[in-house]
Amino acid sequence: MTRISIYDTTLRDGSQGEGVDFSLQDKLLITRRFDELGIDYIEGGYPLSNPKDSAFFNEIRKETLRHAKVCAFGMTRRRGITADQDVGMKSLIESEAPVVTIVGKTWDMHVTDVLRVDLEENLAMIRDSVAYCRSQGREVFYDAEHFFDGLKNNREYALKTIRAAEEAGANVIIACDTNGGSLPEWIAEAMDLARSSVSAPLGIHCHNDSDLATANSLAAVEHGATQIQGTINGIGERCGNTDLCAVVANLGLKMPGFEVLEPESLGKLTEVSRFVYESANMNFRTGQPFVGASAFAHKGGMHVHAMARAANSYEHIEPSLVGNERRFLISELSGQSNVLAFEGGKFELTREQAVKVLNRVQELEHEGYQFEASEASFDLLIRRELGEYKPFFNRISYRVNSETDCHQDEPITEATLKIRVHDQIEHVVAEGDGPVNALDAAIRKALEPSYPILKEMKLVDYKVRVVNARAGTAARVRVTIESSDSHDVWGTVGVHENIIEASWRALVDSVEYKLSKEQQTPVGAEAVSS
Amino acid sequence: MTRISIYDTTLRDGSQGEGVDFSLQDKLLITRRFDELGIDYIEGGYPLSNPKDSAFFNEIRKETLRHAKVCAFGMTRRRGITADQDVGMKSLIESEAPVVTIVGKTWDMHVTDVLRVDLEENLAMIRDSVAYCRSQGREVFYDAEHFFDGLKNNREYALKTIRAAEEAGANVIIACDTNGGSLPEWIAEAMDLARSSVSAPLGIHCHNDSDLATANSLAAVEHGATQIQGTINGIGERCGNTDLCAVVANLGLKMPGFEVLEPESLGKLTEVSRFVYESANMNFRTGQPFVGASAFAHKGGMHVHAMARAANSYEHIEPSLVGNERRFLISELSGQSNVLAFEGGKFELTREQAVKVLNRVQELEHEGYQFEASEASFDLLIRRELGEYKPFFNRISYRVNSETDCHQDEPITEATLKIRVHDQIEHVVAEGDGPVNALDAAIRKALEPSYPILKEMKLVDYKVRVVNARAGTAARVRVTIESSDSHDVWGTVGVHENIIEASWRALVDSVEYKLSKEQQTPVGAEAVSS
Helix, strand or coil, rough: CCCEEEEEECCHHHHHHHCCCCCCCHHHHHHHHHHHHCCCCCECCCECCCHEEEEHHHHHHHCCCCCEEEEEEECCCCCCCCCHHCHHHHHHHHCCCCCEEEECCHHHHHHHHHCCCCCCHHHHHHHHHHHHHHHHHHHHHHHHHHHHHHHCCCCCHHHHHHHHHCCCCCCCEEEEEEECCCCCCHHHHHHHHHHHHHCCCCCEEECCCCCCHHHHHHHHCCCEEEEEEEEEHHHHCCEEEEHHHHHHHHHHHHHHCCEECCCHHHHHHHHHHHHHHHHCCCCCCCCCCCCCCCCCCCCCCCCCCCCCCCCCCCCCCCHHCCCCCCCCCCCCCCHEEEEEEEHCCCCCCHHHHHHHHHHHHHHHHHHHCCCCCHHHHHHHHHHHHCCCCCCCEEEEEEEEEEEECCCEEEEEEEEEEEECCEEEEEEEEEEECCCCHHHHHHHHHHHCCCCHHHCCCCCEEEEECCCCCCHHCCCCCCEEEEEECCCCEEEEEECCCHHHHHHHHHHHHHHHHHHHHHCCCCCCCCHHCC | CCEEEECCCCCHHHHHCCCCCHHHHHHHHHHHHHHHHHEEEEECCCCCHHHHHHHHHHHHCCCCCCCEEEEEEEECCCCCCCCCHHHHHHHHHHHHCCEEEEEEECCHHHHHHHHHCCCHHHHHHHHHHHHHHHHHCCEEEEEECCCHHHHHCCCHHHHHHHHHHCCCCCCCCEEECCCCCCCCCHHHHHHHHHHCCCCEEEEEEEEECCCHHHHHHHHHHCEEEEEEEEEEHHHHCCCCCCCCHHCCCCCCCHHHCCCECCCCCCCHHHHHHCCCCCCCCCCCCCCCCCCCCCCCCCCCCEHHHHHHHHHHHHCCCCCCHCCCCCCCCCCCCHHHHHHHHHEEEEECCCCCHHHHHHHHHHHHHHHCCCCCCCCHHHHHHHHHHHCCCCCCCEEEEEEEEEECCCCCEEEEEEEEEEEEEEEEEEEEEECCCCCHHHHHHHHHHHHHCHHHHHHHHEEEEEEEEEHHHHHHHCCCCCEEEEECCCEEEEEEEECCCCCCHHHHHHHHHHHHHHHHCCCCCCCCCCCHHH
């Protein structure tokens, strides 16, 4: 068994991704989660580059991590000075991180045209920087930037740079496909060349510009790399870094000669993936391999039917191995096996009831409904079909008005709403940025006195799709709403020719679902319960 | 040079993706775009599975495609009947598609446990189905489902199934990694086994469950496959199919022994990728290799600095090769060349004017506009920036009202509109199925007396997308409208917090574009022309 160590750079290279911005607090929380996951090395930042990164090292050194070692990242010393005079070097040592990762130039063109130093001085910069950090008692990882491009351009020089790092005492030498342009065959060949030049342990650091970061990292491991660098979810500059979720799952589940993380780790992958997305304020990538919400979602009726006969018929692994779950989507391609699979035994439907539900689903789908992203509306649909559903309020009427006049360019929107709750009439008016926002505000204004728990919930997303596009603006529209409280996220759907009425239906389902899951008392149910 | 043919299944396998739902109109438009791109085979659907797919074949056969062949997809015949009695087979032939793709079982477990037929009967089903479609004059592609898993489980039987297809006359035999679980080494080995068993051309069909679909497709090509099946953007069930954008770009730019699509094709990849996302009403994946908006976006200060010294220092390819563009996220340097490319010389913009237009585009994109699918709005934007644009009418005010009352469940919608056309005030009221429909009706009612030519145009499609989803119903929405007359189809866009105002803006652009292309006389221009 070869043990592969995992080096995470979510907090440094990951934060170079477009739109990614971690607070200091985020960075500390993520570090703890990664430590629990069993990640071996956590790169916390580039202490010289910004105050947040140096603050991170001040904070994290007060904590005792269970397993992971924290790493500080920096560049080789500047030209023409000694390493101990270099501010970057100093900041690495002052970070007190037990591991220092130094990046240096491998590609001769970068040395001469970008750094603008001569080739010999670059070798000295590598040697001095590694030796200095070693002399300060640190474990030193040497990142050979552009290793694969440099090797192509000037093989002899590229290999000299990593030999310089080795001679100065680097503990691991990491070959970086910085521009993400290499193909797996070249990665394999180049790793063999590296192995024939140095005897230090080798690592691999890939970017996903050619959609090959996972394959390239695995190819490198097959050719001697024992450290993989990457980020959770593959976030990072341009197309991102190697996605550690995919690499770790492939290594742990499909490559029997290798050992990675800890025995319990794989089962936590999905949770950690989502935690990082939440921290980065990014949307989940639903189709992400292994950990995405759709990774084990079955839509085709034929597939669902087959899954009932043999669980592995359309899944490459058992989803729980990576902490994910199987889902059955309800769509125009469904059979009753989807319905039974979808409700997951919650309602203990008989075969007859399942058929009844399926018929209703197909009717509604014909009208343009879709339940695959709207589990909450589907849940309510089943209750309604079973005849056990009591609404929490009844609509009497609404009116939504948007208007501009000659003095102002922006429209003003107002919604009035009259409903009956517990035999009382609520008649309210509210404004909003648009008709749906105004209607949502009116519903809350009318219901919160009776159901204060609704304050907990908020709308997270709102989508509109025309169902039969050929009819132009008279077409039917489908509105999908995603709502959340502190525990759950749920989806609801409404369809109508009128976008306002479609939105109303999705909004009502969202509120009804919240109230029913909190076991509030519906309208007309008091008599029964008293 | 080995030519690799590209088989696109966006319209069939792609539509199995969670949340993907193409209208018939979308499917026809996409087919035309794929034909222009130079895709060799376009799988239109599964004619038996739903009426939309069979309608697609009825429509597409009326059109003449430039290069692509349309393919119909189906399964082998059912057990115990002849192929010509099978409804699925019949629907394939009735589709009149010149190519028929038949999927059959390779994995013995699937034959016995899922299909529940004996192993010999499955071979007969394959043989009969392929032979029947060949006898009807079709080119037949045989998709060997679960080829890689089947081969592992029962090598001899798996190879028998593809030999059966070959003996019956299959023109291409496609090895499918249906569950997406294979690693590249196994793909390579298995393709060699297939090659040693059959002499028909081989193809590869991968899924991305292990984040290896691109690597696996390329490995198959290195081991003899000459057809690649996949979808644009990799959309599809679970984690999706092979992303043709990545595969085609890697083949065309990095693998000199292979030829793919047509010489001009790669430069259109980014545009086609975005067109598919727009049609599917899905968000772009910003970090998508080659075609993503962030694929050549540089954030790190060091990288931007280096790029100024050597253009290829942090890019694996020149972005324009795939129709994409370099972006600098810190300094807002940018490509006016894009603007020039987009307007295609129509306005003969000077350098200065291009910069002015670019600034306005960037401002609007910041607000949530997107011009990819809205050439008509972009055309108007240029005219407005050049100061040569005169509107055809001016809005004074509108009011849109939707209301229900206790006697009726369905809302009634009314729009009033006051505009100025040729110094006359038009004040009208109209009803509609919803607010946008009512507004559209009011615009027509007010304008048709002055511009009867508007009777020729109609709205074809209407889409809404939330731009900053995190704000829930108060988020900004982008409305995209597609309009047509007997000659043209054009797209327009409007963005606002209020969906009614956003729709108004897109509707107005649509009407203005129609009038300007028909060279009608705008408001205030009479004096000049008289």
